[in-house]
Amino acid sequence: xxxxxxxxxxxxxxxxxxxxxxxxxxxxxxxxxxxxxxxxxxxxxxxxxxxxxxxxxxxxxxxxxxxxxxxxxxxxxxxxxxxxxxxxxxxxxxxxxxxxxxxxxxxxxxxxxxxxxxxxxxxxxxxxxxxxxxxxxxxxxxxxxxxxxxxxxxxxxxxxxxxxxxxxxxxxxxxxxxxxxxxxxxxxxxxxxxxxxxxxxxxxxxxxxxxxxxxxxxxxxxxxxxxxxxxxxxxxxxxxxxxxxxxxxxxxxxxxxxxxxxxxxxxxxxxxxxxxxxxxxxxxxxxxxxxxxxxxxxxxxxxxxxxxxxxxxxxxxxxxxxxxxxxxxxxxxxxxxx
Amino acid sequence: xxxxxxxxxxxxxxxxxxxxxxxxxxxxxxxxxxxxxxxxxxxxxxxxxxxxxxxxxxxxxxxxxxxxxxxxxxxxxxxxxxxxxxxxxxxxxxxxxxxxxxxxxxxxxxxxxxxxxxxxxxxxxxxxxxxxxxxxxxxxxxxxxxxxxxxxxxxxxxxxxxxxxxxxxxxxxxxxxxxxxxxxxxxxxxxxxxxxxxxxxxxxxxxxxxxxxxxxxxxxxxxxxxxxxxxxxxxxxxxxxxxxxxxxxxxxxxxxxxxxxxxxxxxxxxxx
Amino acid sequence: xxxxxxxxxxxxxxxxxxxxxxxxxxxxxxxxxxxxxxxxxxxxxxxxxxxxxxxxxxxxxxxxxxxxxxxxxxxxxxxxxxxxxxxxxxxxxxxxxxxxxxxxxxxxxxxxxxxxxxxxxxxxxxxxxxxxxxxxxxxxxxxxxxxxxxxxxxxxxxxxxxxxxxxxxxxxxxxxxxxxxxxxxxxxxxxxxxxxxxxxxxxxxxxxxxxxxxxxxxxxxxxxxxxxxxxxxxxxxxxxxxxxxxxxxxxxxxxxxxxxxxxxxx
Numbered sequence: 040x041x042x043x044x045x046x047x048x049x050x051x052x053x054x055x056x057x058x059x060x061x062x063x064x065x066x067x068x069x070x071x072x073x074x075x076x077x078x079x080x081x082x083x084x085x086x087x088x089x090x091x092x093x094x095x096x097x098x099x100x101x102x103x104x105x106x107x108x109x110x111x112x113x114x115x116x117x118x119x120x121x122x123x124x125x126x127x128x129x130x131x132x133x134x135x136x137x138x139x140x141x142x143x144x145x146x147x148x149x150x151x152x153x154x155x156x157x158x159x160x161x162x163x164x165x166x167x168x169x170x171x172x173x174x175x176x177x178x179x180x181x182x183x184x185x186x187x188x189x190x191x192x193x194x195x196x197x198x199x200x201x202x203x204x205x206x207x208x209x210x211x212x213x214x215x216x217x218x219x220x221x222x223x224x225x226x227x228x229x230x231x232x233x234x235x236x237x238x239x240x241x242x243x244x245x246x247x248x249x250x251x252x253x254x255x256x257x258x259x260x261x262x263x264x265x266x267x268x269x270x271x272x273x274x275x276x277x278x279x280x281x282x283x284x285x286x287x288x289x290x291x292x293x294x295x296x297x298x299x300x301x302x303x304x305x306x307x308x309x310x311x312x313x314x315x316x317x318x319x320x321x322x323x324x325x326x327x328x329x330x331x332x333x334x335x336x337x338x339x340x341x342x343x344x345x346x347x348x349x350x351x352x353x354x355x356x357x358x359x360x361x362x363x364x365x366x367x368x369x370x371x372x373x374x375x376x377x
Numbered sequence: 378x379x380x381x382x383x384x385x386x387x388x389x390x391x392x393x394x395x396x397x398x399x400x401x402x403x404x405x406x407x408x409x410x411x412x413x414x415x416x417x418x419x420x421x422x423x424x425x426x427x428x429x430x431x432x433x434x435x436x437x438x439x440x441x442x443x444x445x446x447x448x449x450x451x452x453x454x455x456x457x458x459x460x461x462x463x464x465x466x467x468x469x470x471x472x473x474x475x476x477x478x479x480x481x482x483x484x485x486x487x488x489x490x491x492x493x494x495x496x497x498x499x500x501x502x503x504x505x506x507x508x509x510x511x512x513x514x515x516x517x518x519x520x521x522x523x524x525x526x527x528x529x530x531x532x533x534x535x536x537x538x539x540x541x542x543x544x545x546x547x548x549x550x551x552x553x554x555x556x557x558x559x560x561x562x563x564x565x566x567x568x569x570x571x572x573x574x575x576x577x578x579x580x581x582x583x584x585x586x587x588x589x590x591x592x593x594x595x596x597x598x599x600x601x602x603x604x605x606x607x608x609x610x611x612x613x614x615x616x617x618x619x620x621x622x623x624x625x626x627x628x629x630x631x632x633x634x635x636x637x638x639x640x641x642x643x644x645x646x647x648x649x
Numbered sequence: 650x651x652x653x654x655x656x657x658x659x660x661x662x663x664x665x666x667x668x669x670x671x672x673x674x675x676x677x678x679x680x681x682x683x684x685x686x687x688x689x690x691x692x693x694x695x696x697x698x699x700x701x702x703x704x705x706x707x708x709x710x711x712x713x714x715x716x717x718x719x720x721x722x723x724x725x726x727x728x729x730x731x732x733x734x735x736x737x738x739x740x741x742x743x744x745x746x747x748x749x750x751x752x753x754x755x756x757x758x759x760x761x762x763x764x765x766x767x768x769x770x771x772x773x774x775x776x777x778x779x780x781x782x783x784x785x786x787x788x789x790x791x792x793x794x795x796x797x798x799x800x801x802x803x804x805x806x807x808x809x810x811x812x813x814x815x816x817x818x819x820x821x822x823x824x825x826x827x828x829x830x831x832x833x834x835x836x837x838x839x840x841x842x843x844x845x846x847x848x849x850x851x852x853x854x855x856x857x858x859x860x861x862x863x864x865x866x867x868x869x870x871x872x873x874x875x876x877x878x879x880x881x882x883x884x885x886x887x888x889x890x891x892x893x894x895x896x897x898x899x900x901x902x903x904x905x906x907x908x909x910x911x912x913x914x915x
Contacts, residue, residue: 130908135755137755149749168655406831409835412835419851427705555676557677560683560770563770564680567684571694
């Protein structure tokens with residue numbers, strides 16, 4: 040077992056805001072009130088990540104993903120609990136920590152708006168004191184995987200979203216950080232650019248053994264990049280396991296879609312009703328969807344049963360997708376908390 | 378008319394409301410207005426203390442006190458800029474977007490400013506005016522402003538609002554020429570401070586300049602209502618000044634429409 | 650030493666870049682410069698028009714008033730030229746969360762903010778200041794000696810530090826209130842008090858100008874050292890002391906502010 044590179048223990052983060060009242064009267068009332076509202080964005084989260092891991096950190100909007108990343112990168116100070124990255128508490132030793140991490144926030148660039156891109160890297164080289172050799176070697180590598188050459192002389196403000204994201208990624212990695220935080224790195228990008236970015240992240244992880252923590256709404260990112268997934272909801276961690284484990288835990292559900300050759304008569308309808316049991320039936324306009332767990336019966340059995348009742352024109356078998364699994368986990372957690 | 382109000386009034390109401398929401402900003406706004414007024418109050422007091430005669434530029438010391446506070450409150454109330462907003466809208470392309478909506482761009486801006494004006498008329502202007510009136514009677518020993526003068530002043534203030542906003546609308550069209558509206562605004566504000574009489578009464582200027590100013594719309598933005606309030610105009614002169622203000626409202630409105638037509642054509646062709 | 654040279658070389662890159670972009674948009678540059686020149690011209694015209702009516706104002710002649718006025722512009726212009734980006738902290742960076750990026754880099758945060766912008770508009774203020782001070786020297790309103798020249802420079806630097814410190818404190822308020830631009834604008838209006846002799850104001854205002862918002866020390870008080878040979882320690886000396894104290898306070902508040910910074914998106 041190698042040492043943990045990142046360790047979060049019972050981390051909480053609360054935000055306090057002034058209370059706003061609705062309506063016109065409320066606006067006037069607000070002028071004189073001192074009431075505040077406390078919101079817990081991150082609620083008692085703990086996890087450990089080892090060097091070289093690629094971890095997907097997911098949750099719905101406002102679940103606390105970005106807040107966690109910001110605490111790990113030193114932008115926010117936790118309200119309670121401890122957060123250690125490479126032996127440092129990020130918010131206590133900001134400058135030292137900054138050398139260990141690279142950050143890309145999808146919606147916001149870290150680059151200088153008015154500088155030509157090439158100039159940006161010169162500035163970053165100075166800031167992070169990257170040696171000339173390292174600089175040249177890494178720039179060559181980034182050019183290779185991210186194709187920066189074509190817009191190296193453009194001003195950052197003129198770059199397209201996809202170009203900017205590639206540029207931001209290179210900027211975050213120029214000093215060869217131990218940890219790379221990616222907050223929605225593929226948001227709003229087209230399929231081709233998404234693919235290139237994923238490819239680059241993978242190569243960086245392989246070449247430099249960079250630890251990658253990734254938040255995203257696009258679960259394809261996770262599927263293609265991460266070995267491990269952490270799911271949070273309403274500030275709480277609700278799932279943490281490898282992707283394989285996840286599929287093993289939840290990937291057993293399966294659904295088969297049948298299209299009838301002709302409409303069913305009432306007799307056949309009745310026979311369908313008797314199936315029940317392990318099978319969940321959803322009637323559709325011209326057919327039926329049958330959901331079941333593969334642990335309880337096989338696809339072949341299900342098909343045989345249905346075809347025994349009526350003539351079938353078409354059959355579609357759907358394995359569970361990651362999206363469905365995650366949806367189920369969310370629903371499960373809601374069930375628990377309500 | 379009713380329908381017109383129903384469409385545009387929400388823009389004004391929303392401004393009034395949002396001005397209340399940020400309480401810090403609310404208190405600061407009042408503080409800021411007072412600071413500016415007091416700098417000039419003290420400056421003028423020092424100036425009068427050093428003067429050999431009790432009257433400067435046709436103003437007694439008491440009149441100057443009223444002048445400082447009135448010109449400040451009136452210009453703050455009526456000068457609700459829209460050119461910066463036009464500047465933003467041009468830069469991010471929402472001007473072109475507004476062409477697709479069944480709402481007139483200028484009318485919307487005017488109503489938004491109207492909301493701010495109404496808000497400022499209540500806080501703090503109204504209170505300052507009441508305080509000033511009390512001060513005027515009790516401390517300066519001057520008579521209470523008569524209702525006729527007050528009505529004429531308020532009417533003149535309303536004209537000032539429209540003159541300024543239609544002027545600022547034309548000014549905002551510069552955003553189609555330069556992106557540096559911030560810099561343009563500094564020039565505009567400095568010039569207006571001077572030409573509207575906010576910094577110093579127009580009567581302090583050499584007569585030749587005063588003549589030139591009377592052909593420009595700027596004195597109608599601040600100087601005229603204050604002079605009406607101070608009773609510096611005779612009845613006929615008041616009517617003449619109000620008529621002149623009304624004329625400026627129309628002229629600037631038409632000029633704004635003319636500019637917009639020209640620019641609209643350009644937007645349609647070039648796409649903002 | 651190596652650290653220092655790293656900071657210098659970075660500053661050079663940014664300034665060169667800023668000059669380059671300024672050259673590209675000459676129109677904007679002249680608009681900005683013109684804006685500040687016209688503002689100054691309005692202030693000066695005010696003085697001229699007033700002094701048409703009175704011989705002197707509470708012992709101060711027009712020439713002396715002009716010196717004070719010009720003297721006040723210089724530290725303000727220097728501060729404006731070099732640290733204008735602090736406005737963005739109070740106005741946008743905290744509320745939009747763009748302040749994040751400074752925290753993520755292994756360099757001094759104040760330096761990072763300041764070096765991102767050189768506000769050439771300020772040359773308007775500096776130009777007016779220099780002309781007015783030069784004029785006062787030429788017509789004998791103030792005398793030049795090597796010692797006075799030295800203290801003049803010291804006073805300019807200390808004055809600029811006071812301006813920057815006040816701005817830093819007010820910008821830092823944004824860490825608690827999200828947007829402190831209204832407070833900053835207010836304080837800048839207070840700075841206008843500094844252009845005139847502070848004796849003309851009521852006592853409470855004088856006290857504010859010498860304590861909470863110590864703008865009296867950036868112009869009027871030190872200028873009396875040059876105008877009427879006022880005591881050095883009560884003028885330039887006091888200015889330097891105030892500059893040192895307020896800078897330390899400002900920097901502490903700024904650091905405290907960063908620790909409570911909440912970023913955006915919540």
